[in-house]
Amino acid sequence: MAFAHDFPFDPAYGHDVERLLEVGAPAGPPDFDEFWRGLAGAAAQVDVAAELGPVEGEVGGVRIHSVGFTSLGGVRIGGWLTLPADGVVEHGLVVGHGYGGRGEPDIRLPLDRVAAIFPCLRGMWRRGRVPGIPEVAAEHVLHGIESRETYVHGGCAADVWCAATALTTLIPETAGSLGYLGSSFGGGIGALALPWDRRFAAAHLDVPSFGNHPLRVTLPCVGSGDAVTARHRRHPEVLDVLAYFDAATAASRITMPVQVGAALFDPAVPPPGQFAVYNALGGDKRLHVLPAGHFPHKGEAEAGEALFAAQREFFASVMGE
Incomplete structure:
Protein backbone atom coordinates (compact mmCIF):
# COMPACT_ATOMS: atom_id res chain seq x y z
CA MET A 1 0.00 0.00 0.00
CA ALA A 2 1.39 3.37 -1.03
CA PHE A 3 0.98 6.42 1.21
CA ALA A 4 1.25 10.07 0.21
CA HIS A 5 3.93 11.74 2.32
CA ASP A 6 6.40 14.62 2.30
CA PHE A 7 9.47 12.85 3.67
CA PRO A 8 12.63 13.32 1.58
CA PHE A 9 13.06 9.54 1.55
CA ASP A 10 10.94 6.44 0.96
CA PRO A 11 9.63 5.08 4.31
CA ALA A 12 9.16 1.70 2.60
CA TYR A 13 12.84 1.70 1.59
CA GLY A 14 12.09 -0.09 -1.66
CA HIS A 15 11.20 -3.31 0.16
CA ASP A 16 8.15 -5.51 -0.30
CA VAL A 17 7.20 -8.32 2.09
CA GLU A 18 9.26 -10.92 0.26
CA ARG A 19 12.39 -8.80 0.43
CA LEU A 20 11.75 -7.82 4.05
CA LEU A 21 11.55 -11.49 4.99
CA GLU A 22 15.10 -11.90 3.72
CA VAL A 23 16.69 -9.25 5.96
CA GLY A 24 19.24 -10.86 8.24
CA ALA A 25 20.71 -10.11 11.63
CA PRO A 26 24.32 -9.45 12.69
CA ALA A 27 25.89 -12.35 14.56
CA GLY A 28 27.08 -9.99 17.26
CA PRO A 29 30.41 -9.81 19.11
CA PRO A 30 31.90 -13.09 20.36
CA ASP A 31 31.07 -12.17 23.96
CA PHE A 32 27.53 -10.91 23.23
CA ASP A 33 25.88 -13.65 25.30
CA GLU A 34 28.41 -13.34 28.10
CA PHE A 35 27.80 -9.59 28.35
CA TRP A 36 24.04 -9.94 28.54
CA ARG A 37 24.07 -12.87 30.96
CA GLY A 38 26.30 -10.82 33.23
CA LEU A 39 23.92 -7.85 33.07
CA ALA A 40 20.90 -10.05 33.74
CA GLY A 41 22.69 -11.74 36.61
CA ALA A 42 23.46 -8.38 38.20
CA ALA A 43 19.82 -7.28 37.82
CA ALA A 44 18.64 -10.50 39.44
CA GLN A 45 20.60 -9.58 42.58
CA VAL A 46 18.88 -6.20 42.98
CA ASP A 47 16.60 -5.74 45.96
CA VAL A 48 13.79 -4.10 44.04
CA ALA A 49 12.01 -2.89 47.18
CA ALA A 50 8.73 -2.84 45.28
CA GLU A 51 6.01 -0.57 46.61
CA LEU A 52 2.38 -0.69 45.52
CA GLY A 53 0.73 2.67 45.94
CA PRO A 54 -2.89 3.45 46.69
CA VAL A 55 -5.61 3.15 44.08
CA GLU A 56 -5.44 6.13 41.72
CA GLY A 57 -8.63 5.27 39.88
CA GLU A 58 -10.82 2.55 38.47
CA VAL A 59 -11.77 2.33 34.80
CA GLY A 60 -13.65 -0.44 33.03
CA GLY A 61 -13.29 -2.92 35.85
CA VAL A 62 -9.57 -2.22 36.25
CA ARG A 63 -7.99 -0.72 39.36
CA ILE A 64 -5.00 1.57 38.77
CA HIS A 65 -2.23 1.81 41.35
CA SER A 66 1.02 3.72 41.37
CA VAL A 67 4.09 1.49 41.68
CA GLY A 68 7.75 2.01 42.38
CA PHE A 69 10.78 -0.25 42.44
CA THR A 70 14.56 -0.13 42.41
CA SER A 71 16.50 -1.22 39.33
CA LEU A 72 20.15 -1.80 38.47
CA GLY A 73 22.49 0.89 39.69
CA GLY A 74 20.11 1.94 42.45
CA VAL A 75 17.83 3.76 40.01
CA ARG A 76 14.32 4.15 41.35
CA ILE A 77 11.68 3.49 38.69
CA GLY A 78 8.07 4.61 38.86
CA GLY A 79 4.99 3.64 36.92
CA TRP A 80 1.61 2.02 37.32
CA LEU A 81 0.25 -1.41 38.16
CA THR A 82 -3.24 -2.43 37.12
CA LEU A 83 -5.39 -5.15 38.63
CA PRO A 84 -8.83 -6.57 37.86
CA ALA A 85 -11.33 -4.94 40.20
CA ASP A 86 -12.66 -8.37 41.17
CA GLY A 87 -9.17 -9.41 42.30
CA VAL A 88 -8.98 -12.50 40.06
CA VAL A 89 -5.47 -12.69 38.57
CA GLU A 90 -4.19 -15.53 36.40
CA HIS A 91 -1.55 -13.78 34.27
CA GLY A 92 1.08 -11.10 34.53
CA LEU A 93 2.23 -8.64 31.89
CA VAL A 94 5.20 -6.29 31.76
CA VAL A 95 4.28 -3.51 29.33
CA GLY A 96 6.95 -1.44 27.62
CA HIS A 97 6.44 1.98 26.05
CA GLY A 98 7.57 3.99 23.07
CA TYR A 99 10.41 6.49 22.96
CA GLY A 100 9.03 9.40 24.91
CA GLY A 101 7.69 7.45 27.85
CA ARG A 102 4.10 7.20 29.01
CA GLY A 103 1.70 9.42 30.87
CA GLU A 104 -0.71 6.72 32.02
CA PRO A 105 -1.25 2.96 31.85
CA ASP A 106 -3.13 1.20 29.06
CA ILE A 107 -6.37 -0.26 30.37
CA ARG A 108 -7.14 -2.30 27.26
CA LEU A 109 -4.83 -5.30 27.25
CA PRO A 110 -4.77 -8.49 25.14
CA LEU A 111 -5.09 -10.73 28.22
CA ASP A 112 -7.97 -11.10 30.67
CA ILE A 117 3.03 -3.35 35.39
CA PHE A 118 3.76 -0.26 33.32
CA PRO A 119 7.26 0.96 34.21
CA CYS A 120 8.59 4.25 32.89
CA LEU A 121 12.10 3.13 31.95
CA ARG A 122 15.03 5.14 33.24
CA GLY A 123 15.10 8.69 31.98
CA MET A 124 11.64 8.49 30.46
CA TRP A 125 8.60 10.64 31.10
CA ARG A 126 6.56 10.58 33.26
CA ARG A 127 7.68 8.55 36.27
CA GLY A 128 11.09 7.40 35.12
CA ARG A 129 12.97 10.68 35.24
CA VAL A 130 16.54 10.28 36.50
CA PRO A 131 18.94 13.19 37.08
CA GLY A 132 21.61 13.17 34.38
CA ILE A 133 19.67 11.06 31.86
CA PRO A 134 18.12 13.15 29.08
CA GLU A 135 14.38 12.85 28.68
CA VAL A 136 14.30 13.84 24.99
CA ALA A 137 14.40 10.72 22.81
CA ALA A 138 17.08 12.01 20.41
CA GLU A 139 19.36 12.65 23.40
CA HIS A 140 18.35 9.65 25.49
CA VAL A 141 19.26 7.26 22.65
CA LEU A 142 22.82 8.59 22.75
CA HIS A 143 23.24 8.65 26.52
CA GLY A 144 26.32 6.67 27.55
CA ILE A 145 26.79 5.33 24.03
CA GLU A 146 30.57 5.65 24.37
CA SER A 147 30.80 2.19 25.94
CA ARG A 148 28.70 -0.92 26.43
CA GLU A 149 28.97 -0.55 30.21
CA THR A 150 27.47 2.93 30.23
CA TYR A 151 24.95 2.82 27.35
CA VAL A 152 21.49 3.60 28.68
CA HIS A 153 19.80 0.78 26.78
CA GLY A 154 21.50 -1.77 29.00
CA GLY A 155 19.97 -0.07 32.02
CA CYS A 156 16.59 0.04 30.28
CA ALA A 157 16.69 -3.73 29.73
CA ALA A 158 17.52 -4.12 33.41
CA ASP A 159 14.46 -2.01 34.21
CA VAL A 160 12.34 -4.59 32.36
CA TRP A 161 13.82 -7.46 34.39
CA CYS A 162 13.39 -5.57 37.65
CA ALA A 163 9.82 -4.64 36.69
CA ALA A 164 9.11 -8.36 36.30
CA THR A 165 10.59 -8.97 39.75
CA ALA A 166 8.48 -6.17 41.21
CA LEU A 167 5.30 -7.54 39.62
CA THR A 168 5.86 -11.14 40.67
CA THR A 169 6.79 -10.00 44.18
CA LEU A 170 3.74 -7.80 44.64
CA ILE A 171 1.32 -10.14 42.83
CA PRO A 172 2.70 -13.70 43.26
CA GLU A 173 -0.04 -15.21 41.07
CA THR A 174 1.70 -13.71 38.03
CA ALA A 175 4.90 -15.71 38.43
CA GLY A 176 3.66 -18.77 36.56
CA SER A 177 2.23 -16.95 33.54
CA LEU A 178 4.25 -13.86 32.68
CA GLY A 179 4.21 -12.10 29.33
CA TYR A 180 5.79 -9.04 27.76
CA LEU A 181 4.19 -6.44 25.51
CA GLY A 182 6.17 -3.60 23.99
CA SER A 183 5.99 -1.25 21.02
CA SER A 184 8.71 0.67 19.14
CA PHE A 185 11.35 1.52 21.79
CA GLY A 186 9.60 -0.96 24.08
CA GLY A 187 9.68 -3.59 21.35
CA GLY A 188 13.41 -3.21 20.82
CA ILE A 189 14.25 -3.12 24.53
CA GLY A 190 12.03 -6.15 25.01
CA ALA A 191 13.94 -8.08 22.36
CA LEU A 192 17.18 -7.22 24.16
CA ALA A 193 15.82 -8.32 27.56
CA LEU A 194 13.84 -11.46 26.75
CA PRO A 195 16.56 -14.00 25.89
CA TRP A 196 18.08 -13.81 29.35
CA ASP A 197 14.98 -14.14 31.55
CA ARG A 198 13.22 -17.50 31.64
CA ARG A 199 10.34 -16.10 33.68
CA PHE A 200 8.70 -14.77 30.53
CA ALA A 201 6.47 -17.27 28.75
CA ALA A 202 5.60 -15.20 25.65
CA ALA A 203 5.92 -11.74 24.15
CA HIS A 204 4.51 -9.42 21.54
CA LEU A 205 6.90 -6.92 19.97
CA ASP A 206 5.19 -4.20 17.95
CA VAL A 207 7.22 -2.28 15.33
CA PRO A 208 10.40 -3.12 17.30
CA SER A 209 13.30 -0.72 17.10
CA PHE A 210 17.08 -1.30 17.18
CA GLY A 211 17.12 -4.18 14.69
CA ASN A 212 20.24 -4.63 12.53
CA HIS A 213 22.15 -1.48 13.48
CA PRO A 214 24.70 -1.78 10.64
CA LEU A 215 21.79 -1.60 8.20
CA ARG A 216 19.79 0.96 10.17
CA VAL A 217 22.51 3.60 10.10
CA THR A 218 22.42 3.48 6.29
CA LEU A 219 18.67 4.17 6.13
CA PRO A 220 17.36 7.73 6.49
CA CYS A 221 14.64 8.11 9.10
CA VAL A 222 13.18 10.54 11.61
CA GLY A 223 13.30 10.52 15.40
CA SER A 224 15.82 8.79 17.64
CA GLY A 225 17.13 6.65 14.78
CA ASP A 226 18.21 9.77 12.96
CA ALA A 227 20.20 10.87 16.02
CA VAL A 228 22.08 7.56 16.01
CA THR A 229 22.73 7.83 12.27
CA ALA A 230 24.12 11.33 12.73
CA ARG A 231 26.41 10.13 15.52
CA HIS A 232 27.59 7.27 13.29
CA ARG A 233 28.51 9.69 10.52
CA ARG A 234 30.83 11.53 12.92
CA HIS A 235 31.97 8.49 14.89
CA PRO A 236 31.71 5.25 12.88
CA GLU A 237 33.17 3.36 15.82
CA VAL A 238 29.83 3.71 17.60
CA LEU A 239 28.81 0.51 15.84
CA ASP A 240 31.24 -1.36 18.08
CA VAL A 241 29.05 -0.46 21.05
CA LEU A 242 25.73 -0.78 19.22
CA ALA A 243 26.69 -4.34 18.27
CA TYR A 244 25.90 -5.30 21.88
CA PHE A 245 22.48 -3.63 21.70
CA ASP A 246 21.12 -4.99 18.45
CA ALA A 247 17.57 -6.23 18.86
CA ALA A 248 17.89 -8.59 15.89
CA THR A 249 21.04 -10.17 17.27
CA ALA A 250 19.29 -10.66 20.61
CA ALA A 251 16.17 -12.03 18.91
CA SER A 252 18.19 -14.91 17.52
CA ARG A 253 18.65 -16.02 21.15
CA ILE A 254 14.92 -15.93 22.01
CA THR A 255 13.24 -19.33 22.18
CA MET A 256 9.87 -18.48 23.77
CA PRO A 257 6.83 -17.83 21.53
CA VAL A 258 6.97 -14.30 20.13
CA GLN A 259 4.59 -12.40 17.90
CA VAL A 260 5.91 -9.41 15.96
CA GLY A 261 3.82 -6.65 14.48
CA ALA A 262 5.98 -5.32 11.65
CA ALA A 263 5.13 -2.44 9.34
CA LEU A 264 5.68 -2.14 5.60
CA PHE A 265 5.98 1.66 5.78
CA ASP A 266 7.56 3.47 8.72
CA PRO A 267 9.54 6.73 8.69
CA ALA A 268 10.76 6.39 12.29
CA VAL A 269 11.69 2.69 12.59
CA PRO A 270 12.71 1.43 9.13
CA PRO A 271 10.81 -1.76 8.26
CA PRO A 272 13.99 -3.69 7.33
CA GLY A 273 15.08 -3.37 10.96
CA GLN A 274 11.68 -4.48 12.25
CA PHE A 275 11.66 -7.54 10.01
CA ALA A 276 15.26 -8.30 10.97
CA VAL A 277 13.99 -8.83 14.52
CA TYR A 278 11.20 -11.14 13.37
CA ASN A 279 13.38 -13.07 10.94
CA ALA A 280 16.02 -13.74 13.59
CA LEU A 281 13.67 -15.21 16.19
CA GLY A 282 14.79 -18.67 17.17
CA GLY A 283 11.56 -20.25 18.42
CA ASP A 284 7.82 -20.23 17.80
CA LYS A 285 7.28 -16.95 15.94
CA ARG A 286 4.19 -15.29 14.53
CA LEU A 287 4.08 -12.31 12.17
CA HIS A 288 1.36 -9.71 11.91
CA VAL A 289 1.99 -7.34 9.02
CA LEU A 290 0.95 -3.72 9.50
CA PRO A 291 0.42 -1.31 6.60
CA ALA A 292 2.30 1.48 8.42
CA GLY A 293 3.92 2.41 11.68
CA HIS A 294 4.60 5.82 13.27
CA PHE A 295 2.47 7.38 10.53
CA PRO A 296 -1.15 8.60 10.69
CA HIS A 297 -3.08 7.17 7.76
CA LYS A 298 -6.55 6.29 6.55
CA GLY A 299 -7.52 2.94 8.00
CA GLU A 300 -5.20 3.35 11.00
CA ALA A 301 -7.98 2.62 13.50
CA GLU A 302 -8.97 -0.55 11.66
CA ALA A 303 -5.34 -1.66 11.50
CA GLY A 304 -5.05 -1.07 15.24
CA GLU A 305 -8.11 -3.20 15.92
CA ALA A 306 -6.76 -6.00 13.73
CA LEU A 307 -3.46 -5.87 15.61
CA PHE A 308 -5.21 -6.03 18.97
CA ALA A 309 -7.27 -9.02 17.82
CA ALA A 310 -4.08 -10.75 16.67
CA GLN A 311 -2.44 -10.06 20.02
CA ARG A 312 -5.39 -11.55 21.90
CA GLU A 313 -5.38 -14.65 19.72
CA PHE A 314 -1.63 -15.04 20.16
CA PHE A 315 -1.56 -14.71 23.94
CA ALA A 316 -4.59 -16.99 24.27
CA SER A 317 -2.88 -19.68 22.24
CA VAL A 318 0.43 -19.61 24.13
CA MET A 319 -0.60 -18.63 27.67
CA GLY A 320 -3.80 -20.62 27.98
CA GLU A 321 -6.24 -17.74 28.09
Whole structure:
Protein backbone atom coordinates (compact mmCIF):
# COMPACT_ATOMS: atom_id res chain seq x y z
CA MET A 1 0.00 0.00 0.00
CA ALA A 2 1.39 3.37 -1.03
CA PHE A 3 0.98 6.42 1.21
CA ALA A 4 1.25 10.07 0.21
CA HIS A 5 3.93 11.74 2.32
CA ASP A 6 6.40 14.62 2.30
CA PHE A 7 9.47 12.85 3.67
CA PRO A 8 12.63 13.32 1.58
CA PHE A 9 13.06 9.54 1.55
CA ASP A 10 10.94 6.44 0.96
CA PRO A 11 9.63 5.08 4.31
CA ALA A 12 9.16 1.70 2.60
CA TYR A 13 12.84 1.70 1.59
CA GLY A 14 12.09 -0.09 -1.66
CA HIS A 15 11.20 -3.31 0.16
CA ASP A 16 8.15 -5.51 -0.30
CA VAL A 17 7.20 -8.32 2.09
CA GLU A 18 9.26 -10.92 0.26
CA ARG A 19 12.39 -8.80 0.43
CA LEU A 20 11.75 -7.82 4.05
CA LEU A 21 11.55 -11.49 4.99
CA GLU A 22 15.10 -11.90 3.72
CA VAL A 23 16.69 -9.25 5.96
CA GLY A 24 19.24 -10.86 8.24
CA ALA A 25 20.71 -10.11 11.63
CA PRO A 26 24.32 -9.45 12.69
CA ALA A 27 25.89 -12.35 14.56
CA GLY A 28 27.08 -9.99 17.26
CA PRO A 29 30.41 -9.81 19.11
CA PRO A 30 31.90 -13.09 20.36
CA ASP A 31 31.07 -12.17 23.96
CA PHE A 32 27.53 -10.91 23.23
CA ASP A 33 25.88 -13.65 25.30
CA GLU A 34 28.41 -13.34 28.10
CA PHE A 35 27.80 -9.59 28.35
CA TRP A 36 24.04 -9.94 28.54
CA ARG A 37 24.07 -12.87 30.96
CA GLY A 38 26.30 -10.82 33.23
CA LEU A 39 23.92 -7.85 33.07
CA ALA A 40 20.90 -10.05 33.74
CA GLY A 41 22.69 -11.74 36.61
CA ALA A 42 23.46 -8.38 38.20
CA ALA A 43 19.82 -7.28 37.82
CA ALA A 44 18.64 -10.50 39.44
CA GLN A 45 20.60 -9.58 42.58
CA VAL A 46 18.88 -6.20 42.98
CA ASP A 47 16.60 -5.74 45.96
CA VAL A 48 13.79 -4.10 44.04
CA ALA A 49 12.01 -2.89 47.18
CA ALA A 50 8.73 -2.84 45.28
CA GLU A 51 6.01 -0.57 46.61
CA LEU A 52 2.38 -0.69 45.52
CA GLY A 53 0.73 2.67 45.94
CA PRO A 54 -2.89 3.45 46.69
CA VAL A 55 -5.61 3.15 44.08
CA GLU A 56 -5.44 6.13 41.72
CA GLY A 57 -8.63 5.27 39.88
CA GLU A 58 -10.82 2.55 38.47
CA VAL A 59 -11.77 2.33 34.80
CA GLY A 60 -13.65 -0.44 33.03
CA GLY A 61 -13.29 -2.92 35.85
CA VAL A 62 -9.57 -2.22 36.25
CA ARG A 63 -7.99 -0.72 39.36
CA ILE A 64 -5.00 1.57 38.77
CA HIS A 65 -2.23 1.81 41.35
CA SER A 66 1.02 3.72 41.37
CA VAL A 67 4.09 1.49 41.68
CA GLY A 68 7.75 2.01 42.38
CA PHE A 69 10.78 -0.25 42.44
CA THR A 70 14.56 -0.13 42.41
CA SER A 71 16.50 -1.22 39.33
CA LEU A 72 20.15 -1.80 38.47
CA GLY A 73 22.49 0.89 39.69
CA GLY A 74 20.11 1.94 42.45
CA VAL A 75 17.83 3.76 40.01
CA ARG A 76 14.32 4.15 41.35
CA ILE A 77 11.68 3.49 38.69
CA GLY A 78 8.07 4.61 38.86
CA GLY A 79 4.99 3.64 36.92
CA TRP A 80 1.61 2.02 37.32
CA LEU A 81 0.25 -1.41 38.16
CA THR A 82 -3.24 -2.43 37.12
CA LEU A 83 -5.39 -5.15 38.63
CA PRO A 84 -8.83 -6.57 37.86
CA ALA A 85 -11.33 -4.94 40.20
CA ASP A 86 -12.66 -8.37 41.17
CA GLY A 87 -9.17 -9.41 42.30
CA VAL A 88 -8.98 -12.50 40.06
CA VAL A 89 -5.47 -12.69 38.57
CA GLU A 90 -4.19 -15.53 36.40
CA HIS A 91 -1.55 -13.78 34.27
CA GLY A 92 1.08 -11.10 34.53
CA LEU A 93 2.23 -8.64 31.89
CA VAL A 94 5.20 -6.29 31.76
CA VAL A 95 4.28 -3.51 29.33
CA GLY A 96 6.95 -1.44 27.62
CA HIS A 97 6.44 1.98 26.05
CA GLY A 98 7.57 3.99 23.07
CA TYR A 99 10.41 6.49 22.96
CA GLY A 100 9.03 9.40 24.91
CA GLY A 101 7.69 7.45 27.85
CA ARG A 102 4.10 7.20 29.01
CA GLY A 103 1.70 9.42 30.87
CA GLU A 104 -0.71 6.72 32.02
CA PRO A 105 -1.25 2.96 31.85
CA ASP A 106 -3.13 1.20 29.06
CA ILE A 107 -6.37 -0.26 30.37
CA ARG A 108 -7.14 -2.30 27.26
CA LEU A 109 -4.83 -5.30 27.25
CA PRO A 110 -4.77 -8.49 25.14
CA LEU A 111 -5.09 -10.73 28.22
CA ASP A 112 -7.97 -11.10 30.67
CA ARG A 113 -7.53 -11.65 34.41
CA VAL A 114 -4.16 -9.95 34.15
CA ALA A 115 -2.06 -7.90 36.54
CA ALA A 116 0.10 -5.56 34.48
CA ILE A 117 3.03 -3.35 35.39
CA PHE A 118 3.76 -0.26 33.32
CA PRO A 119 7.26 0.96 34.21
CA CYS A 120 8.59 4.25 32.89
CA LEU A 121 12.10 3.13 31.95
CA ARG A 122 15.03 5.14 33.24
CA GLY A 123 15.10 8.69 31.98
CA MET A 124 11.64 8.49 30.46
CA TRP A 125 8.60 10.64 31.10
CA ARG A 126 6.56 10.58 33.26
CA ARG A 127 7.68 8.55 36.27
CA GLY A 128 11.09 7.40 35.12
CA ARG A 129 12.97 10.68 35.24
CA VAL A 130 16.54 10.28 36.50
CA PRO A 131 18.94 13.19 37.08
CA GLY A 132 21.61 13.17 34.38
CA ILE A 133 19.67 11.06 31.86
CA PRO A 134 18.12 13.15 29.08
CA GLU A 135 14.38 12.85 28.68
CA VAL A 136 14.30 13.84 24.99
CA ALA A 137 14.40 10.72 22.81
CA ALA A 138 17.08 12.01 20.41
CA GLU A 139 19.36 12.65 23.40
CA HIS A 140 18.35 9.65 25.49
CA VAL A 141 19.26 7.26 22.65
CA LEU A 142 22.82 8.59 22.75
CA HIS A 143 23.24 8.65 26.52
CA GLY A 144 26.32 6.67 27.55
CA ILE A 145 26.79 5.33 24.03
CA GLU A 146 30.57 5.65 24.37
CA SER A 147 30.80 2.19 25.94
CA ARG A 148 28.70 -0.92 26.43
CA GLU A 149 28.97 -0.55 30.21
CA THR A 150 27.47 2.93 30.23
CA TYR A 151 24.95 2.82 27.35
CA VAL A 152 21.49 3.60 28.68
CA HIS A 153 19.80 0.78 26.78
CA GLY A 154 21.50 -1.77 29.00
CA GLY A 155 19.97 -0.07 32.02
CA CYS A 156 16.59 0.04 30.28
CA ALA A 157 16.69 -3.73 29.73
CA ALA A 158 17.52 -4.12 33.41
CA ASP A 159 14.46 -2.01 34.21
CA VAL A 160 12.34 -4.59 32.36
CA TRP A 161 13.82 -7.46 34.39
CA CYS A 162 13.39 -5.57 37.65
CA ALA A 163 9.82 -4.64 36.69
CA ALA A 164 9.11 -8.36 36.30
CA THR A 165 10.59 -8.97 39.75
CA ALA A 166 8.48 -6.17 41.21
CA LEU A 167 5.30 -7.54 39.62
CA THR A 168 5.86 -11.14 40.67
CA THR A 169 6.79 -10.00 44.18
CA LEU A 170 3.74 -7.80 44.64
CA ILE A 171 1.32 -10.14 42.83
CA PRO A 172 2.70 -13.70 43.26
CA GLU A 173 -0.04 -15.21 41.07
CA THR A 174 1.70 -13.71 38.03
CA ALA A 175 4.90 -15.71 38.43
CA GLY A 176 3.66 -18.77 36.56
CA SER A 177 2.23 -16.95 33.54
CA LEU A 178 4.25 -13.86 32.68
CA GLY A 179 4.21 -12.10 29.33
CA TYR A 180 5.79 -9.04 27.76
CA LEU A 181 4.19 -6.44 25.51
CA GLY A 182 6.17 -3.60 23.99
CA SER A 183 5.99 -1.25 21.02
CA SER A 184 8.71 0.67 19.14
CA PHE A 185 11.35 1.52 21.79
CA GLY A 186 9.60 -0.96 24.08
CA GLY A 187 9.68 -3.59 21.35
CA GLY A 188 13.41 -3.21 20.82
CA ILE A 189 14.25 -3.12 24.53
CA GLY A 190 12.03 -6.15 25.01
CA ALA A 191 13.94 -8.08 22.36
CA LEU A 192 17.18 -7.22 24.16
CA ALA A 193 15.82 -8.32 27.56
CA LEU A 194 13.84 -11.46 26.75
CA PRO A 195 16.56 -14.00 25.89
CA TRP A 196 18.08 -13.81 29.35
CA ASP A 197 14.98 -14.14 31.55
CA ARG A 198 13.22 -17.50 31.64
CA ARG A 199 10.34 -16.10 33.68
CA PHE A 200 8.70 -14.77 30.53
CA ALA A 201 6.47 -17.27 28.75
CA ALA A 202 5.60 -15.20 25.65
CA ALA A 203 5.92 -11.74 24.15
CA HIS A 204 4.51 -9.42 21.54
CA LEU A 205 6.90 -6.92 19.97
CA ASP A 206 5.19 -4.20 17.95
CA VAL A 207 7.22 -2.28 15.33
CA PRO A 208 10.40 -3.12 17.30
CA SER A 209 13.30 -0.72 17.10
CA PHE A 210 17.08 -1.30 17.18
CA GLY A 211 17.12 -4.18 14.69
CA ASN A 212 20.24 -4.63 12.53
CA HIS A 213 22.15 -1.48 13.48
CA PRO A 214 24.70 -1.78 10.64
CA LEU A 215 21.79 -1.60 8.20
CA ARG A 216 19.79 0.96 10.17
CA VAL A 217 22.51 3.60 10.10
CA THR A 218 22.42 3.48 6.29
CA LEU A 219 18.67 4.17 6.13
CA PRO A 220 17.36 7.73 6.49
CA CYS A 221 14.64 8.11 9.10
CA VAL A 222 13.18 10.54 11.61
CA GLY A 223 13.30 10.52 15.40
CA SER A 224 15.82 8.79 17.64
CA GLY A 225 17.13 6.65 14.78
CA ASP A 226 18.21 9.77 12.96
CA ALA A 227 20.20 10.87 16.02
CA VAL A 228 22.08 7.56 16.01
CA THR A 229 22.73 7.83 12.27
CA ALA A 230 24.12 11.33 12.73
CA ARG A 231 26.41 10.13 15.52
CA HIS A 232 27.59 7.27 13.29
CA ARG A 233 28.51 9.69 10.52
CA ARG A 234 30.83 11.53 12.92
CA HIS A 235 31.97 8.49 14.89
CA PRO A 236 31.71 5.25 12.88
CA GLU A 237 33.17 3.36 15.82
CA VAL A 238 29.83 3.71 17.60
CA LEU A 239 28.81 0.51 15.84
CA ASP A 240 31.24 -1.36 18.08
CA VAL A 241 29.05 -0.46 21.05
CA LEU A 242 25.73 -0.78 19.22
CA ALA A 243 26.69 -4.34 18.27
CA TYR A 244 25.90 -5.30 21.88
CA PHE A 245 22.48 -3.63 21.70
CA ASP A 246 21.12 -4.99 18.45
CA ALA A 247 17.57 -6.23 18.86
CA ALA A 248 17.89 -8.59 15.89
CA THR A 249 21.04 -10.17 17.27
CA ALA A 250 19.29 -10.66 20.61
CA ALA A 251 16.17 -12.03 18.91
CA SER A 252 18.19 -14.91 17.52
CA ARG A 253 18.65 -16.02 21.15
CA ILE A 254 14.92 -15.93 22.01
CA THR A 255 13.24 -19.33 22.18
CA MET A 256 9.87 -18.48 23.77
CA PRO A 257 6.83 -17.83 21.53
CA VAL A 258 6.97 -14.30 20.13
CA GLN A 259 4.59 -12.40 17.90
CA VAL A 260 5.91 -9.41 15.96
CA GLY A 261 3.82 -6.65 14.48
CA ALA A 262 5.98 -5.32 11.65
CA ALA A 263 5.13 -2.44 9.34
CA LEU A 264 5.68 -2.14 5.60
CA PHE A 265 5.98 1.66 5.78
CA ASP A 266 7.56 3.47 8.72
CA PRO A 267 9.54 6.73 8.69
CA ALA A 268 10.76 6.39 12.29
CA VAL A 269 11.69 2.69 12.59
CA PRO A 270 12.71 1.43 9.13
CA PRO A 271 10.81 -1.76 8.26
CA PRO A 272 13.99 -3.69 7.33
CA GLY A 273 15.08 -3.37 10.96
CA GLN A 274 11.68 -4.48 12.25
CA PHE A 275 11.66 -7.54 10.01
CA ALA A 276 15.26 -8.30 10.97
CA VAL A 277 13.99 -8.83 14.52
CA TYR A 278 11.20 -11.14 13.37
CA ASN A 279 13.38 -13.07 10.94
CA ALA A 280 16.02 -13.74 13.59
CA LEU A 281 13.67 -15.21 16.19
CA GLY A 282 14.79 -18.67 17.17
CA GLY A 283 11.56 -20.25 18.42
CA ASP A 284 7.82 -20.23 17.80
CA LYS A 285 7.28 -16.95 15.94
CA ARG A 286 4.19 -15.29 14.53
CA LEU A 287 4.08 -12.31 12.17
CA HIS A 288 1.36 -9.71 11.91
CA VAL A 289 1.99 -7.34 9.02
CA LEU A 290 0.95 -3.72 9.50
CA PRO A 291 0.42 -1.31 6.60
CA ALA A 292 2.30 1.48 8.42
CA GLY A 293 3.92 2.41 11.68
CA HIS A 294 4.60 5.82 13.27
CA PHE A 295 2.47 7.38 10.53
CA PRO A 296 -1.15 8.60 10.69
CA HIS A 297 -3.08 7.17 7.76
CA LYS A 298 -6.55 6.29 6.55
CA GLY A 299 -7.52 2.94 8.00
CA GLU A 300 -5.20 3.35 11.00
CA ALA A 301 -7.98 2.62 13.50
CA GLU A 302 -8.97 -0.55 11.66
CA ALA A 303 -5.34 -1.66 11.50
CA GLY A 304 -5.05 -1.07 15.24
CA GLU A 305 -8.11 -3.20 15.92
CA ALA A 306 -6.76 -6.00 13.73
CA LEU A 307 -3.46 -5.87 15.61
CA PHE A 308 -5.21 -6.03 18.97
CA ALA A 309 -7.27 -9.02 17.82
CA ALA A 310 -4.08 -10.75 16.67
CA GLN A 311 -2.44 -10.06 20.02
CA ARG A 312 -5.39 -11.55 21.90
CA GLU A 313 -5.38 -14.65 19.72
CA PHE A 314 -1.63 -15.04 20.16
CA PHE A 315 -1.56 -14.71 23.94
CA ALA A 316 -4.59 -16.99 24.27
CA SER A 317 -2.88 -19.68 22.24
CA VAL A 318 0.43 -19.61 24.13
CA MET A 319 -0.60 -18.63 27.67
CA GLY A 320 -3.80 -20.62 27.98
CA GLU A 321 -6.24 -17.74 28.09
